[in-house]
Amino acid sequence: MVQSITLRRPDDMHLHLRDDAMLRTVLPYSVRQFARAIVMPNLKPPVTTVAAARAYRERILQALPAGSAFEPLMTCYLCDGTDAAEIEAGFKERVFTAVKLYPAGATTHSEYGVTGIDRIARVLDVMQELGMPLLIHGESTDPSVDVFDREAVFLDHTLKPLLDTFPALKVVLEHITTEQAANFVAADTSGRLAATITPQHLLFNRNAMFTGGLRPHYYCLPVLKREQHRLALRRVATSGSRAFFLGTDSAPHERGTKEAACGCAGIFSAPTALEAYLTVFDEEGALEHFEAFASENGRRFYGLPPNEGTVTLTRERINAPRSIALENGKSIETFMGGDELRWRLVDPSNA
């Protein structure tokens, strides 16, 4: 049995770092594991301009632990009124790596999102020409659609027509959760379509939200699905296909805002993300494909150079921390908090 695995330093291709005190608290957990991250722009107010992205990038760099190296890759939050010239300028000035499309109302802080693809056609034309990736939260916002069907409906009603209308646009379908999305992305032969997959969607099905009671710390969007979908995600993630890569969607919320009458969506997986993913590859007998998923497929899709350096994980039983304290005395509950993990990321400082 393999006891230790060393891979090129990975990247997190979908990460929520938030801002201010929350940013200072959560950032070190990602920095320990990842060299770069695609940073989501759904702040309040959202990051919609080159100036705002530059300033946010600067705040992230200021919050880095002393002596650490980490490159935040910034995204622009797309609105109905986004100016194509702003996107182009941000890309050419190397501030924006990609653009994030939230259908208006689909998820946390998406109220300024897009109400129809026709509203952003000019921006998508320009992005297609630039080779700039569009990152999509792929859920229908039609309130008559069942919450468990929103991704599948989005594929048919929105994504397929969008891909036909913009045949050269690079698209990442973010945090996929269904067999339909897994099969759709796996069937693409053009190389311009890819998907990120979170640890929670590989490790849990929707029962996790209801085990013995309502479990808000297993609630995220898109919501966990049936077992058949989890199994399909595991198949494609561990298949060696270049179209699938690591994106944790680690999304911290203060405990009280999740344990509430109307709790926030988002799972804070940053502290043990790499261990959680590796558990999946180990269980699937696919350790040989782990490095591609974590460190190669994403950066290749984005046209980024490979990272220098490596990380090592060893087969050891550890308990995930239950919660992380915030500066204000409150806390964030962590993904699989208190559960036993079978891998441990070796801290380079005491390796």
Ligand code: NCD
């Ligand atoms: C994310 C958040 O909290 O910002 N929540 C989530 O459940 N994934 C938003 C998102 O990525 O949908």
Ligand code: ZN
């Ligand atoms: Zn997200």
